[in-house]
Amino acid sequence: MATGFVTPRALITTDTPNVFFYGDAPILLEVTIAAAAVDARSTGETHKLQGGLTVAKITASGKYAEYDDGNSDGTEDAKGFLVTPVNTKIEDGTARDQIAVILIGHALIDETYVGGMDAAAKVDFEALDAGFLWDSAY
Numbered sequence: 001m002a003t004g005f006v007t008p009r010a011l012i013t014t015d016t017p018n019v020f021f022y023g024d025a026p027i028l029l030e031v032t033i034a035a036a037a038v039d040a041r042s043t044g045e046t047h048k049l050q051g052g053l054t055v056a057k058i059t060a061s062g063k064y065a066e067y068d069d070g071n072s073d074g075t076e077d078a079k080g081f082l083v084t085p086v087n088t089k090i091e092d093g094t095a096r097d098q099i100a101v102i103l104i105g106h107a108l109i110d111e112t113y114v115g116g117m118d119a120a121a122k123v124d125f126e127a128l129d130a131g132f133l134w135d136s137a138y
Helices: 119-128
Strands: 027-033 054-057 064-066 078-082 098-105 107-109 132-134
Touching: 027 054, 027 064, 078 119
Parallel strands: 107 132
Antiparallel strands: 027 098, 054 064, 054 078, 078 098
């Protein structure tokens, strides 16, 4: 399956307990999540990436993984937020790349439900002219 821009649709499901973004015309992108991606918020099962995880693009592979400003492999530059949960392990326990949708712009972000974001990520989003508005005071 090729990755690319997707049309906004009902992406929030019962598997997404907390809606972290709002907007009439969010910009969404279909990407490949690297099998090795982790989400520290998923205690004991870091291969289960939660919606709202801040993601970045690995320069060498072009795949996406969790954002980490301390890295130097491309993942130090925030690119978006995972829209729905992704499990990088399949039934036999093997880690596999997964296709997912990320939010890359034009939305109000409720920071209460966003994971892995810091001040440097906000600077990255400003540089991208992503058009995010931040609101953690609901």
